[in-house]
Amino acid sequence: MSRQDPGQAQGPDPGMDQDTEQKGFRLLGILDVQSVPCARESVLYGAGGGLALGLLHFLSTSRVRRSYDVGFAGFFITTLGSWFYCRLNSAKLRAQERVFKQGVRNKVLYQGTSIDPTTEPTQRSPPSAS
Amino acid sequence: MAHPAQLGFQDAASPVMEELLHFHDHALMIVFLISTLVLYIIVAMVTTKLTNMFILDSQEIEIIWTILPAIILILIALPSLRILYLMDEINNPHLTVKAIGHQWYWSYEYTDYQEIAFDSYMVPTQDLSPGQFRLLEVDHRMVLPTEAPIRVLVTAEDVLHSWAVPALGVKMDAVPGRLNQTAFIASRPGVFYGQCSEICGANHSFMPIVVEAVPLKHFQDWSTLMLEDASL
Numbered sequence: 001m002s003r004q005d006p007g008q009a010q011g012p013d014p015g016m017d018q019d020t021e022q023k024g025f026r027l028l029g030i031l032d033v034q035s036v037p038c039a040r041e042s043v044l045y046g047a048g049g050g051l052a053l054g055l056l057h058f059l060s061t062s063r064v065r066r067s068y069d070v071g072f073a074g075f076f077i078t079t080l081g082s083w084f085y086c087r088l089n090s091a092k093l094r095a096q097e098r099v100f101k102q103g104v105r106n107k108v109l110y111q112g113t114s115i116d117p118t119t120e121p122t123q124r125s126p127p128s129a130s
Numbered sequence: 131m132a133h134p135a136q137l138g139f140q141d142a143a144s145p146v147m148e149e150l151l152h153f154h155d156h157a158l159m160i161v162f163l164i165s166t167l168v169l170y171i172i173v174a175m176v177t178t179k180l181t182n183m184f185i186l187d188s189q190e191i192e193i194i195w196t197i198l199p200a201i202i203l204i205l206i207a208l209p210s211l212r213i214l215y216l217m218d219e220i221n222n223p224h225l226t227v228k229a230i231g232h233q234w235y236w237s238y239e240y241t242d243y244q245e246i247a248f249d250s251y252m253v254p255t256q257d258l259s260p261g262q263f264r265l266l267e268v269d270h271r272m273v274l275p276t277e278a279p280i281r282v283l284v285t286a287e288d289v290l291h292s293w294a295v296p297a298l299g300v301k302m303d304a305v306p307g308r309l310n311q312t313a314f315i316a317s318r319p320g321v322f323y324g325q326c327s328e329i330c331g332a333n334h335s336f337m338p339i340v341v342e343a344v345p346l347k348h349f350q351d352w353s354t355l356m357l358e359d360a361s362l
Contacts, residue, residue: 028165030158030165036159038155039155039159065178087152
């Protein structure tokens, strides 16, 4: 082992992340739809849902302003709904991933030992008297 | 570490920080939707031809704009409180480190097994090597093992300081005469930077914190080296 202090390793390259950060597109200047998980899908579904609802309302009632209102309400509800649905699914996936990683770690740690989680417990016969 | 002109959070290096990032995304989406709603209402109010000079009240809309914000606040509060209680859990730490704030440097003590203690001063700008970060590098980093719960006891020798590492989602005030406890798990190896977060005098901006998370084997080698250096 070299006597070099391990506390002097080089840090990450700062230039690498800057390009990615600059390419992010922020809706209203606040919501980065590219880097926030589920954001892009939610906004797209919301936009599509709002457009469809507004158009349907206009085609059935010919009321322009009310159709705008219905369209926006559709956007709001569809975005919120798809956001919660996507986030719930991704939270479940993350929980499963944590359990899986812990399982893999336990398998690696305890493989070949008596507490290996992948081996079935065997019944031991009592020692015979001699 | 943060790159120049960065606005958002740094990448998470601990499970708590990951949860904080997810909560931030959740709150930001709600903020975005509310902003869109307000913008739409403003445009609708400005462009409408309808006027009513004799309106006194409207029970329906008042019910809506009371109930809806209450629901939104509950949607924000529930995950927030969950993370708040998650941050207070201390689950059998494998290692305890003491971080002591001084004017103007940090000192660290690892006293679980044998005594390892060292000071951590900022590297002056003129002494930096190429590739090192100005006002962030230190001469002795706080080295910790990855994937292990770590407890940090934070205190100060003189005035108020604050031990903060954004990538780990940790900030704890260093109060003279008081021991504050925080805990975290470094999920991945790396070098994580922080700065003193409580005004403490002339060189408050020049006492950074650097945590180097390494695999356990390397942490053992480092602690062996430190003990050998201390005995010389």
